[in-house]
Amino acid sequence: MQETIKHVACPYCGAxxxxxxxxxxxxxxxxxxxxxxxxxxxxxxASREGRVGSPRRRQPDGTYKDITYEEAIDFTAKMLIKAKKPLIYGFGSTNCEGMAAAGRVAEDAGAVLDNCASICHGSSFLAIFDTGYPSCTLGEVKNRADVVIYWGSNPQHAHPRHLSRYGVFPRGYFTGKGYKGRKVIVVDPRYTDTARCADHFLQVQQGHDYELFDAFRMVMHGYADKIPAIVAGVPKEKILEVCEIIKGGRYVHIFFGMGLCHSDGRNHNVDIAINLVRDINEYTKCTIMAMRGHYNIAGPGIVWAWQFGFPYCIDLTKGSHAHMNPGETSSVDLANRGEVDAFINIGTDAGAHFPIRAFEKLGSGIPMVTIDPSVNMAATVSDVHIPVAIVGVETGGICYRMDNVPIQYRAVVEPYNGILTDEELFDRIYERMQELKKEGWTTDEGVWDYATPLADVRPVKEVYE
Incomplete structure (x- = not known):
């Protein structure tokens, strides 16, 4: 019998x-x-045959053998206890309940707890710490914004329904004409598919966003005559034209992406963007929002800020208090310096996203566990791969949208082959850690034993018995 379930939330992007x-x-x-x-x-x-339906352990010849959840949990718990400085990283594709459970495990293990923000919008956090965050909800953009700016982002590829649901095309309470009643401005070094939908496209020179922001601020402060003929590859006339559109708008909103976070200037680009919003508010209402990537990448920052006081790069190794210092406690930097001795990759793919030299140190020299519904690059070099239920498909939970609005996700089918959820898995890892500690397991000077590796296969780590 067929059943149609309505109002289901999608587990893909931050929209x-x-x-x-x-x-x-x-x-x-x-x-x-x-x-x-x-x-x-x-x-x-989720319904396709051939999914990984049970945990797998890598063998000395590089192949994988199915193991039970009890064996996988035992391996992970022993790995965390024996490690002096384990790293638990990812969480872009998990629910908040799983993140909270992982936080408890990390605190008990004295681990470093980090999420995908450290390699994407982490620089936005630094700017927000310094400058503030004059933001809003996506609903306000839909219902109020008549001037929408996409700066350093390409939602047509990264957030496919963003323009149709929130930014450009929808008819809102005060935006009854939809697309015809809005002015869309795109700033990007490339003529993207999003730029094709724009009324005005400013092709900024790569890495010179800060200069263009500065020119916009000069116009807002009344110094238009001081601007050079061309700023960051954009003609002065185009800058003045766009500024007049902004000043004449009822409600202006800026969506910024990783084009700002990952080009020259990084957090300073976001800092000056926020200051531009402040300047625009002298003329009309203006807000700003980061185009967060994964559907719950905003979740860790909210959950862990409540648990530990910090959103990412959280060092819990001191035991008495949490410590955050990006550059020191961020995942890539820890990996590059070889400071971690165990690694859990969850709800992301460090193998695809980390610099190759950093991931080589994580994937070849220390014990590694990947927790993910699918086989990804990190899973192919992990000692243990533990499949979990897909949030929004096989399990529910709270996820935070890119505007930090919590969305209740729910399951539409039962978990494939009875696999565990992230929350259940971390709860069982925590329970196993407590059992092992009662048996006398502690962190010591010992290191993991290595199986004899083949010449073309990464070494396999053997757990203590």
């Missing part, structure tokens, strides 16, 4: 579209409506 309709028959997903092509594939993948 967290919650208008999906999923048709289920005999415990399998038959049809997905309203989702983008990537979100649709996530749902169909």
């Amino acid at each position: 967290c579209c919650d208008d999906l309709e999923i048709t289920v028959e005999d415990g399998k997903i038959i049809e997905v409506k309203n989702a983008c092509i990537i979100g649709t594939e996530i749902y169909h993948h």
Whole structure:
């Protein structure tokens, strides 16, 4: 018998579209409506045969052998206890309940707890710490904004339904004309697919965003005559034209992406963008928002700020208090310096996203566990790969949208092959750690034993018995 479940939230990007309709028959997903092509594939993948349905342990010859959850949990718990400075990283694709459970494990293990923000919007955090965050919700953008600016972001690729649901096309309470009533401005070094939808495109010179922001601020402060003929590759006339559009808007909103965070200037680019918002508010209402990537990458910052007082790069090795210092306690820097001696990759793919030299130190020299519903690059070099239920498909939970609005996700089918959720897994790891400590397991000077590696296979770490 078929059943259609409505108002389902999508576990892909930070837009967290919650208008999906999923048709289920005999415990399998038959049809997905309203989702983008990537979100649709996530749902169909859940019902596809051939998924990894049980934990796997890498063998000395590089192959994988299925093991039980008890064995995988025992391996992970012993790894965390024996390590002096384990790193638990990821959490872009988990629910907040799983993040909180992982926080408890990290605190007990004296680990470094970090999320994907440290390699994406972490620099935005630093700017927000310094300058503030005059933001809003996506609903306010939809209902109020008549001037929308996409700076250093390409939502047509990264957030496929963002323009249609929030930024450009929807008709809102005060924006009844939709696209026809809005002015869309795109600033990017490339003529992207998002730029094709724009009324005005400013092709900024790569790495010179700060200069262009500075020119905008000069106009807002009345120093337009001091601006050179060309700033960061953009003609002065175009800058003045766009500034007049901004001044004449009822509600201006700026969406900024990793084009600002990962080009020259980094957090200073975001800092001056926020200051530009402050300047625009002398003329009209203006807000700003980061285009967060994964559907719950905003979650760790909120959950861990409540648990530990910091959003990312959290060093819990001191035992008595948490410590955060990006550059010192961030994952890539710790890996480059060889400071961690155990690694858990969860809800992300460090193998695809980390610099190769950093990941080589994590994937070849220390014990490593990957927790993810699918096989990714990190899983292929991990000692243990533990599959978990897909949030929004096989399990529910709270996830925070890019505007920090919590969305209640729910399950539409049962977990494949009875696999655990992230929360259940970390709770069981924590319980096993307590049992091992009662048995006398502690961190010591010992190191992990290595199996004899083949010439073309990364070494396999053997757990203490």
